Amino acid sequence: MTEPCRAESLPAAHKAFLDRISAFIPAERIFLGPFRNLALGDDASFYRLIPKIVIKAVTEAEVARILRTAAAEHVAVTFRTAGTSLSGQALTDSVLVYLAGAWRGLRIHPGAGHISLEPGVIGAEANVRLAPYGRKIGPDPASISACMIGGIAANNSSGMCCGTAENSYKTVESMRLVFADGTALDTADPASRAAFAVARPELLAELAAMRAEILADAELAERIRRKFKIKNTTGYGLNAFIDFEDPFDILLHLIIGSEGTLAFISEVTYRTVVEHPHKASSLMIYPTIDAACRATIALKAGPVSAVELMDRASLRSVEDKPGMPAYLKELSEDAAAILVEVRAADKPxxxxxxxxxxSRVAGIEPVFPLIFMDGKDDYEKLWNIRRGLFTSVGGARKPGTAVIIEDVVFPIERLAEGTVELQRLMRDHGFAEGIIFGHALEGNLHFVFCPDFGDPDATAHYRALLDEVAAMVVGRYDGSLKGEHGTGRNMAPFVEMEWGRTAYAYMQRLKAAFDPExxxxxxxxxxxxKEVHLKDLKPMPPVDPIIDRCIECGYCESVCPSRNVTTTPRQRIALQRHMALAKQTGDLGEFNDFHDAYAYYGAATCAADGLCATVCPVAVDTGSFTKTYRGREAGDRARKIGRFVADHYGLVTTLASGGLHLSHGVHKLLGTKAMTAMTHGLRKLSRGLVPYWTPTAPKGAPRLELRNTRQGKGRQVVYFPSCTTRAMGPSALDPDQRGLFAAVMSVLAKAGYDVIFPEGLKELCCGLTLESKGLHEDAGRKSAELExxxxxxxxxxxxxxxxxxSPCLYTMRCKMEPGLKLHEPVEFIHDFCLPHLDLTPVDAAVALHVSCSSVKMGLSAKFAALAKLCAKQVVIPRNIHCCGFAGDRGFFYPELNAAALADLPGQLPATVTAGYSNSRTCEIGLSFHGGIPYQSMAYLVDQAARPK
Known part of the structure; x- marks a missing residue:
């Protein structure tokens, strides 16, 4: 399905641009409609601009042609990767080049001293790949699990440990770049540098001239040196003119932190840094901010890798969360804390x-004795206090309000004064709920508050607060208005104020040299x-309590199976908010257009797996909202069908099994080629009502022998075969042609278990099938019957x-009252059967897929451990989260399954001939897209197991 084309409404320049790029960018990678463009243009900031054209570019050559065309037509272009930036630097109302989902090239150099990364690589992925070498990239932003290398470099992101010593500016080795005129440069390649010197001599000459002029201005040069001794991402990195002489080195370092305003980064090579294997942390609580800051100053020259400051309001915001120390509630109003981490190569x-x-803080009296914890679980609990601060405010805010996190830097010796003054300013301007925390070793503070931009008074308060903060940070402390979040639109009006007219003029000259148009x-x-920071503020109208807490940070996107085919959780919520606003303002035409498009892009192709909640800072489960939304949208016909299914479940599963037997028979008669052509033709004629068929489709289930068994060992288990087991058998291509029921029964017999079956099994259902379609009433009824x-x-x-x-078991755990001991197969075998089995690993390489329900139940480690006991080699493909089959979605929206598993085949070595999971429908899609048969883990265990 595609959104209607809106090319006719484009301005003349954009239409001419579109006509020209359509010659080399496929139509499916060009987006024009307001629905998709609002979704793709959304980012983590509190601004909203809707691009006129969105392009998914996938090669450097495409980017070069796009830029040449844009320059010729005088059309502005903005580049976007993960969109986790907070200051409005990844937004546009012109042309957005969207990179997420592509640009994932990664190359570790010999010895792992360097790593080359394309801009679409997630920062955490780089570190995972470097971990076996004991290395990591220097920048460590809090969003590293979601943000991408392009944004990390373009914003000079830092974080809790890297400070100014290991950020992108200090660790960049080289880059591949594309400039506004389409010229390319590889700064590591002498031939490329020579060609660039011929193509762009005026740029290199201007950089050399600017360096000479800046060095000749002793006062300015000294100011630049002084300001970059602390964290500073306000404006351009003028320190490049001080630190380097070669124009190419100057150019390379100017790109860092330039926020896509000087060139496009198509690859960056970093010098990697050591990742120390031994760590310990201490939460040091002091009676006052002043004491906490004095302790920080004492630690500055010491053997510490991080010191995070938290004011009393910060600690109060998390004190009621699970796992928080009880003593947080007992602290005085003036108390503050620093979280200190030390690292080393070995235990001594x-x-x-x-x-x-x-020893360095021995002279500063704490509230409680100081204790360092070196157990991973223990120090992770301490860091969860710090990690939860931003989200504790964002999640608890009033519906309809934005969440803003500002970012300033003070000279460390004046950190206590600055913190106290920030607290006062937030109270004075009506943001008493605000909290302050930050990277204390660098004097870098974040302050978080939640204005309602629907209220003109709140906007005025925000303006006044920012004006006073800027005057205070720059005027009284000579600090930085941005330390790591980038200048963006938010702080652009204050750059000249911070730097002065002379330095600002150099920045303007710099921009003109790189990007004349x-x-x-x-x-x-x-x-x-000077008011750009107050314009285009993002509306956040309430929609539903399930999603109102969303702060649109984008952390959810990396695990969403539909991220590269339709929309992501963040985008779905942004679209829902836009529809709510259109409804409020009476723009029913806009509402209806978005509502119609959302039916496919938002509701139908959401896997509703809930993995988004596992990475969301405020635990928003967009999948749960989708089920609720489907229920609201369901018509009478859908409700009647759901009620019939609930009332006649045995008949429905019998018919489903019979239909699969028939399908298998027709396949045997016609062959794969003819069967594929016939079913795909019927699917097209029926407009998607006929299910999608593949050769990995299951046969009907074999008849289940539901007789209670006795092994005489005194071990009992109630076995509830799921409806998929009762309806679906193996595929014709599966190596083990038994039904799953037979494999499970065999394992239980070997472990000596008496098996008891529930009465009336044919009619029983956990309710998941109905719940996934939003039919909560009937789903609840079936769940209650089963319970x-x-x-x-x-x-x-x-x-x-x-x-x-596994999906059924997860549903049962969520819906049923406590008291029942509910287990899925991998968990039950691992925890209960293993002591009674002898395992001989099969001489094979196998692949593993942990279903999303098992991930949410915390079973990934047990899944891997069991597989490694049963097979000599186990391959677990990376970044394959939800498979996208999503119950029956894979039968009707196969593009979702295909997109979710697009990276699977390339990660399966030729030696892997079988895969294992724990959800029958997931296994259908995994088998088709992986090119190897996937079956339940019970089959693998049964191969390896013998009774003790």
Missing amino acids: GLLAAIDGAL GILNPGVILNDD TVLRKVSNNGAIPILCDA
Whole structure:
């Protein structure tokens, strides 16, 4: 399905641009409609601009042609990767080049001293790949699990540990760049540098001239040196003119932190840094901010890798969260804390670092005795306090309000004064709920507050607060208005104020030298509009309590199976908010257009797997909202069908099994080629009502022998075969042609378990099938029926219960009251059967896919451990999260399954001939797209197991 083309409404320049790029960019990678463009243009900032054209570019050559065309037509272009930036630097109302989903090239150099990365690589992925070498990239932003290398470099992102010593500016080795005129440069390649010197001599000459002039101005040169001794991402990195002499080195370092306004980064090579294996942390609580800051100053020259400051309001915001220390509630109103981390290559080095840190703060009296914790679980609990600060405010805010996190830097010796003054300013301007925390070793503070930009008074308060903060940080402390979040639109009006007229003029000259036509991300970093930070504020109208807490940070996008085919959780929520606003303002035409498009792009192709909640800072489960939304949208016909299914579940599963038997028979008769052509033709004629068929489709389930069994070992289990087991058998291509029921029964027999079956099994269902379609009433009824039967047969929970499908088991755990011991197969085998089995690993390489429901139940480690006991080689493909089959979605929206598993085949070595999972429908899609048969883990265990 495609959104209607709106090319006729484009301005003349954009239409001419579109006509020209359509010659080399396929139509499916060009987006024009307001629905898709609002979704793709959304980012983590509190601004909203809707691009006129969005292009998904996938090669450097395409980018070069896009830029040449844009320059010729005088059309502005902005580049976007993950969109986790907070200051409005990745937004445009012109042309957006969207990079996420592509540009994922990664190359570790010999010895792992360097790593080359394309802009679409997630920062955490780079570190995972470097981990076996004991290395990592220097920048460590808090959003590293979601943000991408292009943004990390373009914003000079830092974080809690890297400071100014290991950020992008200090660790960049080289880049591949594309400039506004389409010229390319590889700064590591002498031939490329020579060609660039011929193509762009005026740029290199201007950089050399600017360096000479800046060095000749002793006062300015000294100011630049002084300002970059602390964190500073306000404006352009003028320190490049001080630190380097070669124009190419100057150019390379100017690109860092330039926010896409000078050139496009198609690859960056970093010098990697050591990742110390031994760590310990201490939460040091002091009676006052002043004491906490004095302790920080004492630690500055010590053996510490991070010191995070948290004011009393910060600690109060998390004190009621699970896992927080009880003593947080007992602190005085003036208390503050610093979270200190030390690292070392070995245990003796770690102990020495701990002793060194404690000795440095020995003269400053804490509220509680200081203790360092070196157990991973223990220090992670401490860091969860710090990690939860931003989200605790964002998640608790009033619906309809924005969440803003500002970012300033003070000279460390004046950190206490600056913190106290920030607290006062937030109170004075009506943001008493605000909190302050930050990277204290660098004097870098974040302050978080939640204005309602629908209220003109709140906007006025925000303006006044920012004006006073700028005057205070720059005027009284000579600090930085941005330390790591980038200038963006938000701080662009204050760049000249911070730097002064002379330095600002050099920045304007710099921009003109790189981008004479002004087409690269205009309005960002430099902006003549002194009120740009108050314009285009993002509306956040309430929609539904399930999603109102969303702060649109984008952390969810990396695990979403539909991210590269339709929309992501963040985008769905942004679209829902836009529809709510259109409805409020009476723009029913806009509402109806968006509502119609959302049916496919938002509702139908959401896997509703809930993985988004596992990475969301405020635990928003967009999948849960999707189910609710489907229920609201369901018509009477859908409700009647749902009720019939609920009332006649045995008949429905019997018919489904019969249909699969028939399908298998027709396949045997016609062959794969003819069967594929016939079913795909019927699917097209029926407009998607006929399910999508593949050769990995299952046969009907074999008949289940539901007789209670006795092994005489005194071990009992209630076995509830899922409806997929009762309806679906193996595929014709599966190596083990038994039904899953037979494989599970075989494992249970080998482990010596008596098996008890629930009464009336044919009619029983956990309700997941109905719940996924939003039919909550009937789903709840089926769940309650099942619970009643299970309580009776398990002696009210005395006997453990096994369900052979992970998604069903997860649903049962969520819906049923406590008391029942509910287990999915991998968990039950690992925890209960292993002591009674002898395992001989099969001599094979196998692939593993942990279903999203198992991930949410925390079973990934047990899944891997069990597989490694049963096979000599286990391959777990990376970044394959939800498979996208999503119950029956894969039968009707196969593009979702295909997009989710696009990276699977390339990660399966030729030696891998079989795969294992724990959800029958997931296994259908995994088999088709992986090119190897996937079956339940019960089959693998049964191959390897013998009774003890």
